[in-house]
Amino acid sequence: MITLTVNGQRRTFDGDVTMPLLWYLRDELALTGTKYGCGVSSCGACTVHVDGIPARACQRRMSTLEGKAVITIEGLHPTGEHATQVAWRVLDVPQCGFCQSGQIMEAVALLKNKPNPTDADIDAAMTGHICRCGTYPRIREAIKQAAGGAK
Amino acid sequence: MTSPSNNPTPSSDQSSVDPERRRFVQLLGMGGVVLAAGPDGIRRLSDAERLTASFAEPWSPVAYVTLHDDGMVSIICHRSEMGQGIRTTMPMIIADEMEADWAKCRVEQADGNDKKYGSQNTDGSTSIRDFLPRYREAGATMRALLEDAAAKQWNVNSAEVKAQQHTVVHAGSGRSMGFAALVSTARTLPMPGKDRVRIKSIAERRWQGKKMPSVDLVPMTTGTAQYGADVILPGMKTAVIVRPPVWGGTVVSVDDSAALKVPGVERVIRIPEPSIPAGFKPLGGVAVVAKNTWAAIKGRDALKITWADGPNATYDSVAYKKSLQASVRLPGKAGRTVGNAETALARASRRISSEYYVPHLSHAQMEPVVSIARVQNGTVEVWAPTQSPQDARGTLAEYLKMDIEKITVHVTLLGGAFGRKSKPDFLCESAYLAREVGAPVRVQWTREDDMRSSYYHSVAAHRLEAGVDASGKVTAWRHRSAYPAIAATFAPKVAGADADELTNGASDIPYAIPNMSVEICPAAAHARIGWYRSVNAIHHGFAIGSFVDELARATKTDPVQFLQQLIGPDRSVDLSKDGLVAPASNYGATWTDHPLDTARAKRVVQLAADKAGWGTPLPKGRGRGIAMHRSFLSYVAMVVEVEVRDDGTVLVPRATVAVDAGFVANPDRARAQMEGALVMAMSNTLYSEITFARGRVVQSNYRDYAVTRLRAAPHVVDVHLVESEGLPGGIGEPGVPPAGAAIANAIFAATGIRVRELPVGNQLAGWRAKAAANDSEADGPNA
Numbered sequence: 017m018i019t020l021t022v023n024g025q026r027r028t029f030d031g032d033v034t035m036p037l038l039w040y041l042r043d044e045l046a047l048t049g050t051k052y053g054c055g056v057s058s059c060g061a062c063t064v065h066v067d068g069i070p071a072r073a074c075q076r077r078m079s080t081l082e083g084k085a086v087i088t089i090e091g092l093h094p095t096g097e098h099a100t101q102v103a104w105r106v107l108d109v110p111q112c113g114f115c116q117s118g119q120i121m122e123a124v125a126l127l128k129n130k131p132n133p134t135d136a137d138i139d140a141a142m143t144g145h146i147c148r149c150g151t152y153p154r155i156r157e158a159i160k161q162a163a164g165g166a167k
Numbered sequence: 168m169t170s171p172s173n174n175p176t177p178s179s180d181q182s183s184v185d186p187e188r189r190r191f192v193q194l195l196g197m198g199g200v201v202l203a204a205g206p207d208g209i210r211r212l213s214d215a216e217r218l219t220a221s222f223a224e225p226w227s228p229v230a231y232v233t234l235h236d237d238g239m240v241s242i243i244c245h246r247s248e249m250g251q252g253i254r255t256t257m258p259m260i261i262a263d264e265m266e267a268d269w270a271k272c273r274v275e276q277a278d279g280n281d282k283k284y285g286s287q288n289t290d291g292s293t294s295i296r297d298f299l300p301r302y303r304e305a306g307a308t309m310r311a312l313l314e315d316a317a318a319k320q321w322n323v324n325s326a327e328v329k330a331q332q333h334t335v336v337h338a339g340s341g342r343s344m345g346f347a348a349l350v351s352t353a354r355t356l357p358m359p360g361k362d363r364v365r366i367k368s369i370a371e372r373r374w375q376g377k378k379m380p381s382v383d384l385v386p387m388t389t390g391t392a393q394y395g396a397d398v399i400l401p402g403m404k405t406a407v408i409v410r411p412p413v414w415g416g417t418v419v420s421v422d423d424s425a426a427l428k429v430p431g432v433e434r435v436i437r438i439p440e441p442s443i444p445a446g447f448k449p450l451g452g453v454a455v456v457a458k459n460t461w462a463a464i465k466g467r468d469a470l471k472i473t474w475a476d477g478p479n480a481t482y483d484s485v486a487y488k489k490s491l492q493a494s495v496r497l498p499g500k501a502g503r504t505v506g507n508a509e510t511a512l513a514r515a516s517r518r519i520s521s522e523y524y525v526p527h528l529s530h531a532q533m534e535p536v537v538s539i540a541r542v543q544n545g546t547v548e549v550w551a552p553t554q555s556p557q558d559a560r561g562t563l564a565e566y567l568k569m570d571i572e573k574i575t576v577h578v579t580l581l582g583g584a585f586g587r588k589s590k591p592d593f594l595c596e597s598a599y600l601a602r603e604v605g606a607p608v609r610v611q612w613t614r615e616d617d618m619r620s621s622y623y624h625s626v627a628a629h630r631l632e633a634g635v636d637a638s639g640k641v642t643a644w645r646h647r648s649a650y651p652a653i654a655a656t657f658a659p660k661v662a663g664a665d666a667d668e669l670t671n672g673a674s675d676i677p678y679a680i681p682n683m684s685v686e687i688c689p690a691a692a693h694a695r696i697g698w699y700r701s702v703n704a705i706h707h708g709f710a711i712g713s714f715v716d717e718l719a720r721a722t723k724t725d726p727v728q729f730l731q732q733l734i735g736p737d738r739s740v741d742l743s744k745d746g747l748v749a750p751a752s753n754y755g756a757t758w759t760d761h762p763l764d765t766a767r768a769k770r771v772v773q774l775a776a777d778k779a780g781w782g783t784p785l786p787k788g789r790g791r792g793i794a795m796h797r798s799f800l801s802y803v804a805m806v807v808e809v810e811v812r813d814d815g816t817v818l819v820p821r822a823t824v825a826v827d828a829g830f831v832a833n834p835d836r837a838r839a840q841m842e843g844a845l846v847m848a849m850s851n852t853l854y855s856e857i858t859f860a861r862g863r864v865v866q867s868n869y870r871d872y873a874v875t876r877l878r879a880a881p882h883v884v885d886v887h888l889v890e891s892e893g894l895p896g897g898i899g900e901p902g903v904p905p906a907g908a909a910i911a912n913a914i915f916a917a918t919g920i921r922v923r924e925l926p927v928g929n930q931l932a933g934w935r936a937k938a939a940a941n942d943s944e945a946d947g948p949n950a
């Protein structure tokens with residue numbers, strides 16, 4: 017039996033502990049904002065926060081989550097108005113939108129650690145995330161805008 | 168503007184809502200006037216038709232607008248949203264014409280319906296170019312009806328009243344009424360005559376040139392937007408399928424004993440392999456049906472299958488490349504003939520030739536294909552991220568041998584598509600399994616499935632040869648191409664692409680060359696070939712755009728100047744009368760509406776060059792390249808700046824794009840499409856390649872099928888849209904074709920290395936040493 021919290025809610029899991037967090041979130045909790053893109057930690061679409069640190073949900077087995085606090089895109093902000101989400105909307109970043117949950121979760125973590133990230137910081141943090149629509153120029157701008165807004 | 172989902176919502180409260188019930192509730196909530204547009208223009212549906220509109224099939228309606236009793240406007244988007252922004256752009260056009268208040272509009276996604284909406288096949292960059300007049304007419308008809316209703320209430324002439332932002336006002340008396348209050352009267356009125364349906368003048372448009380926030384921004388940034396895999400039905404199973412690894416392969420035997428022991432696995436089901444080519448039908452294979460996705464994946468990993476691979480088991484990309492290159496060294500079938508290229512080549516003072524190669528590509532859209540189906544009481548209901556719900560219904564009916572009227576296809580948001588999701592094979596799989604299992608089934612393709620069992624962009628070889636006279640003018644152009652045909656996915660014994668495929672950016676080029684021969688050479692298909700964003704224009708654009716740059720270098724002419732000279736004098740050409748073989752396709756348009764307009768081509772070249780600061784110096788290791796391509800009836804020129812690192816890594820710090828797409832309804836989304844097209848072209852040009860060995864796709868995931876990442880992506884994409892009221896061209900695709908060549912040309916400018924085979928990969932390793940060796944003879948990097 018694994019006990020953890022997801023978006024502040026206490027959850028217990030007594031299924032196959034090799035199950036990745038991704039499928040637990042999607043199939044068991046119907047938290048579908050966290051996306052399946054590759055299953056091998058190559059695209060970043062499934063990024064969530066585990067104890068405040070960005071993690072690829074496709075790689076985190078349930079067995080490793082005892083006592084952990086998981087935050088997904090749905091739990092990022094009570095009304096969806098985190099500065100990063102707002103910046104994403106102001107700049108109309110998403111095209112298809114599928115990768116953006118992961119992009120936003122990564123950007124939020126980046127900004128928490130580096131409130132004024134340089135281009136190199138943004139490169140380093142975000143290069144693990146794929147956007148096939150090619151919204152990268154706007155993602156970069158949105159991170160800078162969110163950083164400015166947070167000041 | 169809000170975007171309620173048309174689909175069952177698997178919200179985080181975990182209560183899966185019965186979609187049937189939900190839809191019923193939605194129908195009950197629909198009051199008011201429903202407008203439909205068909206080939207004969209707009210008509211109003213009767214109340215009976217309206218109430219059953221989701222189920223009945225009126226004779227040729229295309230329903231776009233509902234005005235509810237409370238004044239809320241529903242705009243029914245019949246095209247699939249895959250990132251191009253149609254769910255915002257279509258309402259912008261209609262609501263503007265209708266004088267609706269943007270805050271009181273919402274968009275609803277239409278189910279697949281052959282008769283009601285006009286084409287829903289969201290590809291070919293057609294949504295606006297095919298539907299702009301109908302959207303405007305729909306909005307203007309609503310406006311006229313509401314004005315007529317107010318005039319009737321006040322007993323005044325319709326000409327005295329005017330709709331203004333959800334209200335109709337009578338200037339003479341100062342009276343006004345909101346749209347909501349007018350519904351009951353409007354509903355009783357006859358349809359306005361043609362003279363009453365007046366399309367707004369430019370000055371009257373409220374959102375002309377404005378940036379409107381996309382309607383799905385909030386759901387997309389809060390995790391509540393609903394894509395294919397997000398649909399959850401009560402009692403739903405998840406299936407993962409092993410498909411034949413070779414096109415046309417079949418299952419010989421299956422040992423499912425270990426798979427069935429995996430906790431959560433419930434069934435293992437054979438899906439019959441079709442005889443190929445099977446078009447849109449699925450490949451067959453073995454499905455593992457389980458309680459959840461993880462169990463299905465584990466169960467599948469435990470299957471032991473013996474395959475018969477069939478004749479395509481020898482498909483090998485290394486050998487095939489050689490065969491394509493041999494093919495283009497011999498004459499092909501004529502796609503366009505002007506003058507006599509052979510004679511002119513023989514007489515030329517100089518002949519220049521070059522060969523290019525572009526590998527198979529995969530769409531690699533972020534959302535792997537996925538589909539959910541439920542079969543009950545003789546009906547089939549499917550939820551899927553499909554680009555073409557109409558084709559899907561037709562294919563489902565054929566595959567399941569069922570009446571098409573019993574099949575409903577709901578369209579979710581598409582997590583990227585790029586042409587892959589035009590093909591409904593995955594919808595068929597889900598419906599087949601749902602019928603077998605007797606419960607709703609979600610078929611989840613893994614990334615590996617998506618990479619290895621797709622419909623691939625054609626691998627292509629090109630050989631171009633030009634004759635140049637003593638003054639440096641190009642007098643002859645011979646272009647031979649070979650690539651397996653999309654048609655081979657649908658019909659047997661297809662020996663290569665049809666000459667008409669050349670009209671996708673090879674035989675319709677805007678150059679003033681007196682002798683041209685554009686030919687198509689044989690190429691057999693050994694994998695499913697399908698269309699991928701901009702289709703043949705990917706490799707046509709790369710080959711032609713690169714060759715033009717090579718000619719400029721060879722004649723020691725500035726590439727921009729050379730391009731302008733090659734396009735030549737202003738002219739408007741019907742290419743069906745200028746050597747293009749029948750049927751001389753023009754992206755589905757007539758040559759009268761959309762002639763080849765060389766002035767537009769030159770304008771975008773000049774605009775891109777001017778805005779990019781063409782000719783201004785750049786540091787060592789940087790270079791600019793330009794290319795221009797007309798495709799999907801739009802003209803796009805791109806100046807791309809690259810930075811080539813010491814290790815051969817290519818970055819694209821900035822690019823300048825000039826676009827003449829005629830009228831552009833949503834400039835911000837048009838800009839976004841150009842940004843995205845460049846980033847996708849970077850993938851196509853620099854990184855991505857699908858190869859086959861023993862008939863099997865070698866690549867499996869983003870680890871070995873590399874795509875553009877943020878680090879290499881542009882910081883600035885400066886997009887300039889030519890202001891125009893001209894007939895609209897495409898926006899989603901036309902940015903891709905020039906970008907590949909512009910990147911390759913920029914790499915040449917930076918390094919002196921000409922890339923003729925894609926992807927660039929590690930071809931630039933050690934470029935500094937080569938550049939130093941060439942320095943004495945080189946022209947020096949341009950621009």
